[in-house]
Structures are given as C-alpha cells and as structure tokens.
Amino acid sequence: STNDPSESSNTEADLVARLPTREGWSTPLTLHNQCWLRSHMLGKFMAVRDNFRPRGDDIILATHPKSGTTWLKALAFSIFNRSRCSLDNDNHPLLTTTPQKVVPFIGAVGGDLDYLETLPSPRLLSTHLPLSLLPPAVSTLGCRVVYLCREPKDAFVSRWHFENKIGKGGPIGLEDAFDMFCQGCSAFGPFWEHYLQYWKESSARPREVLFLRYEELVSDPLEVVRKLASFLGVPLTQEEEDGGVAQQVVSFCSFDSLRNLDANKAGGVERAGGKVFIQFSSLFRKGKVGDWANHMSKEMAEKMDRLVEDKFKGSGLVF
Ligand code: A3P
Numbered sequence: 001s002t003n004d005p006s007e008s009s010n011t012e013a014d015l016v017a018r019l020p021t022r023e024g025w026s027t028p029l030t031l032h033n034q035c036w037l038r039s040h041m042l043g044k045f046m047a048v049r050d051n052f053r054p055r056g057d058d059i060i061l062a063t064h065p066k067s068g069t070t071w072l073k074a075l076a077f078s079i080f081n082r083s084r085c086s087l088d089n090d091n092h093p094l095l096t097t098t099p100q101k102v103v104p105f106i107g108a109v110g111g112d113l114d115y116l117e118t119l120p121s122p123r124l125l126s127t128h129l130p131l132s133l134l135p136p137a138v139s140t141l142g143c144r145v146v147y148l149c150r151e152p153k154d155a156f157v158s159r160w161h162f163e164n165k166i167g168k169g170g171p172i173g174l175e176d177a178f179d180m181f182c183q184g185c186s187a188f189g190p191f192w193e194h195y196l197q198y199w200k201e202s203s204a205r206p207r208e209v210l211f212l213r214y215e216e217l218v219s220d221p222l223e224v225v226r227k228l229a230s231f232l233g234v235p236l237t238q239e240e241e242d243g244g245v246a247q248q249v250v251s252f253c254s255f256d257s258l259r260n261l262d263a264n265k266a267g268g269v270e271r272a273g274g275k276v277f278i279q280f281s282s283l284f285r286k287g288k289v290g291d292w293a294n295h296m297s298k299e300m301a302e303k304m305d306r307l308v309e310d311k312f313k314g315s316g317l318v319f
Helices: 005-018 039-051 069-080 113-118 152-166 174-182 191-204 214-219 221-231 238-242 245-252 255-259 298-312
Strands: 029-032 035-038 059-063 124-127 144-149 209-213 269-272 276-279
Touching: 005 039, 029 039, 035 039, 039 113, 059 069, 069 124, 069 144, 069 214, 069 221, 069 245, 069 255, 144 191, 144 214, 144 221, 152 174, 152 191, 152 276, 152 298, 174 298, 191 209, 191 298, 209 214, 209 221, 214 221, 221 245, 238 245, 245 255
Parallel strands: 059 124, 059 144, 144 209
Antiparallel strands: 029 035, 269 276
C-alpha cells in the first residue's frame, strides 16, 4: 500500500482498466471475482477480503441492495442495544442518525477497516458484499450473519428508482435497467449469486446464519423482532414481552416513523467514494410489497420470474 493518493488512484484506475467495466447505471460497474462493483469503490471492496479481520463474535447484517437494509439496521441496532439505550430515551442514536450510519458498512461508508479494529466486541457490522468477497474466516470463525433478501421484481423496481435519485449522469430507463439487472450486471450482482451464496451458507451453518425476507418483515414484523432478538443473543424476557417491547421496536422502526425523523429527511446526505450522493430521504420510498406491478410490464415480470425460477432451481429458495 502507499500513502500517495495519486499513486493509489492510479493503481485503482489501472485495475479498473484491466477488468470488464460497464456503464449504464448511475456509476460505472467493474466485474471483480464474478461480482459487479461500483468502479470507484473497487479498491476499497477488494481490500476487504485480505484486510478485514473478522472476530468470532461479530454479527454481520448482509443484504443485497434495496432489500430493506435500512430497516434491518434500525431493527437490529435497537434490539441489540436496548439494555443500554431504551427506545424511550430522548437521546436514542436513531433519533439523530440515519440507520445506515449506526451500523458501519465493512470497508465502505463509516466502516473504514482501521476504524473497525477499534470497535469493542461484539461488533454489529453490515455489508452488501457477497460472501465470496468476505474473508473465509467469517465462515470458519462462525460469525453470525443475518441475511435479508427481497422478491427480485420488487428489489429491481426499488433499485431503478434509487439509481435515478443518486445518479449524476443521465437517468437510466426502466428497460435498460431491466436488461442489465437480468444479465446480472447491477451493483453487487448478479443478484441470484448473492442470494444463493448466503442461502447455502444458512443451510451449512443454520444456527449462525439467519436468512430473512423483506416480505416476512412486512407480514409479521413482531415475529421477526423476536427471532432477531434470540439470534442476536438478547432474547426478549417475559417482562419485556408483557411490557410490549417487541411492539415498541416495530413501531419505532416502521416506515412512517423512521421516514419522518429529521435524521432521515431531506438534508441528510452521504458521500460514497465521492461519486455518489445519497440523500437519506431516498432510502425511504414506498416500503410496499408488490410495487413492481405499478412499473413492470407483464412481459418483463414473466421474464424475470422465469429467470428466477431457472437460477434458483433445485436450491430450495423460492419466490
Ligand atoms: P421501496 O423502494 O420499494 O420503497 P435498502 O434499505 O436496502 O436500500 O432498501 C430500500 C427499500 O426498503 C425501499 O423500498 C424503502 O422504501 C424500503 N424501506 C426503508 N425503510 C423501511 C421501513 N422502515 N419499513 C419498510 N420498508 C422500508
């Protein structure tokens, strides 16, 4: 490694130049180890596998983008930290900080690898990286992983809207976005590889990997909160059950509640690698299941369903 920024950016530019790169989404994407990454983040993400040092008691929230990362972070953070910070507390971090920032992204936003070393255990971390780009020690040390995925048509529509909010270039049309997504070319894609890697990991390590879906968070959030609490090693006590703590977490982290906090309204902005500007308000759009039907044609939906059926055939993962 080098301290000279011009040298390191040259190295990254060289790297990007040597690997397949495609334009179309809000930023160019580069294919590394069979995963499409934002080109300007390539160096940072490549460093994770070699330089991120997992600890056996780490808890990693892993998501394919637009699957409900923000929601999962809010839920897990508030459940995990409730003994030292109750949701009744006027100083609760989630009142002033967007959920995306209270749980650092490994190697990316708020999750610089040196900084992660300084955090006390057990660490609550997050990533969009596929398992194959994390250090193998995540598996061998038995790190707990919560994986959240989403029905692919809804995940796609959510992504298309989002890309057009963060993009500095021209907007990407629905058809072009759809073609690229179905070719596997979207940030952290192919999405099916992402889902499948964590799905298989959850079969191999069922007690250490919790596989969740956005749709079950929507249909039975109370049950997911209980599941999460147990999984995080802080199950709800009878007293908490009687006191309605699960309901309190669900209400606090609901779409309308989070969206209306100042921390998540327009004004809050994140720079990611200097290339992408994320307004925190754009992390909250509709929060519904089945919104794809308002955007995708019947033909598109059928094509995506066939692709999904084909890619997940025999895996046991069904949408
Ligand atoms: P839509 O675009 O379909 O509305 P991510 O956090 O992974 O980027 O995912 C964003 C999606 O989750 C968006 O979906 C967003 O509206 C939805 N979302 C964000 N917070 C939510 C919440 N508290 N409850 C339900 N959905 C939420």
